[in-house]
Amino acid sequence: MTQGNWAIAAYGLDRVHAGCDSENIGSYRVMEKLGMRREALLRQLRLLRGARRDELVYGILASELSQTGPA
Numbered sequence: 001m002t003q004g005n006w007a008i009a010a011y012g013l014d015r016v017h018a019g020c021d022s023e024n025i026g027s028y029r030v031m032e033k034l035g036m037r038r039e040a041l042l043r044q045l046r047l048l049r050g051a052r053r054d055e056l057v058y059g060i061l062a063s064e065l066s067q068t069g070p071a
Contacts, residue, residue: 008062017059021046031058035065 007016020027022041032038036058044052 005065008065013062015059015061017057019055019057021048022054022056028056028058034060036060 007013016036017039018031018036019042020031022028028038037060038056039059040057042055042057045055046053
C-alpha cells in the first residue's frame with residue numbers, strides 16, 4: 001500500500017495533493033509513478049536563494065486509487 005493509499009484509507013480522505021519545485025525532476029517523477037496527476041503550475045511561488053521559483057502541484061482522488069491505483 002502506498003502512502004497515498006494509506007492516508008486516504010486511514011483518514012477517510014477524498015484526495016491527496018503534494019507540491020515540489022518545478023525543476024526537481026526526481027520529486028515529480030515519484031508523484032507521477034504513484035499515479036498522481038499534475039494539477040497546477042504556480043508561477044514564482046517560492047523564494048529560493050533570492051530567486052523566485054515555480055511550484056508544481058500534483059493530486060490524486062480516492063476514486064482514482066480504487067479504480068486504477070498503484071499497488
